[in-house]
Amino acid sequence: MGSRRDCTWILGLSGFGVVRVEGDGEEADSRLRIWLQRRGRKGSRCGGCGRPSRRVRSVRDRTWEDLPWASHPVTLVYGQRRLICWRCGIRTERIEFADPKGRVTRRLRQQIGVDCQSMPVSHAAVRHRVSWSKARRAELAFLADWDSRRGRRRPRHIGLDEIQRGKGQQFWTVLSDVVRGEVMGLRRDRTEETAKSLLATDLDAHQRAAIQAVCTDMHRPYLNAVTEVLPKAEVVFDKFHVLQHASAALDEVRRQEFFRAGAVMREHGRGKRWLLLRRWKTVRGSKRRELEELFAANHRLFKAYVLREQLDRLWTYKTRPGVLDFLLGWIKALRWQRLPEMDRLGDFLFRHVEGIAAYCDHPVRFGVVESVNTTIKAVLRRARGMQNENILLLKLKWATARPIRSSRDLARFLGLQPMYSNR
8 A cells, every 4th residue: 555654645634644544355446444643743623712732531533535546435534532622611623624524525525516516416426426415515515615705795786586496386586696697695485575585684784885776577576675675776677577578468469369350360370479479680581471471461460569679779778868758759659559458568668667767877787687597497407406595595606606717716626735745
């Protein structure tokens, strides 16, 4: 197995030396057991306060899983002492290379934590030859340590949106940093109390004071929560949700015309629902000709489609009076069109014109909120479901913050501790 000095140098744990190394067999992948002892005269430190103490009550062997040597998995064995501390009482000594209650070393915990962000925990557990529960605890400790070392930024724009999880009416409320595209908080349900708790708990006083605009949809509980917790912030309605209401009105017009116009409309309109909901600039070739034939057969549907397309100009104005003038002109154009569905849409938009016009002063990145929802769904699929809300939030913060973007970033997380040699 080599000399003790060589094994101590390979192990690379500062302050610890190798006593002996034993293998469980002669196979190429057999497990190595490495017995350690402390080096130097500093003695042991209390696991509570960190003060040195030489009063030992008892000694008991304890094991930790460590990074493998070639194809050999490694188990570290050390006689951990129970110290008598004048300040804390009887406490176990502090182990520098592992957490107080951990069963893996910190460097193996980092490796497992990074791997769990790109594969299921069960796959990472098999790869590192540990149990599923040990891999899950290592991932949680790694993410919690990473999140605790991050600085708390003060975003100017935040997003408050809902995401459906599972079957039925099961929703989660997501708080995100729209400027950087990162998840900041997560809560079950989408009630007003949930939104208030999310804004008041996950944001400190300095962060709440720096917020200028909140990007959200027209969900009334969210609006009430923002008004109460963030009275100085303005609400900016998400463009995606506004156009979603417009598309719903257009689809209702199509449904009414499909049953009113008879056989002629059914000949041209059957199977055209999703084509009709597409934007005109994204329709190409034969699909555009199909729409033209549909509009030639039904002019009311054509007028509703044009009105829906015109709403995209709401976010091109630079002043609030310009937004209001355009919306009033759009509503005025509905006067003789005999489109009650679009009339109801006009009334709905006029009631929420303040939130739409707030985009002129606060140009929020609308696509970030929806991209965060897509990232959440991808994390849930990769994790095969998630029952622990705390670890789900940490995984979402990691996925949206993307702390590893280059080999240098990876080395910062997986870099080994400084080598120690007694030569």
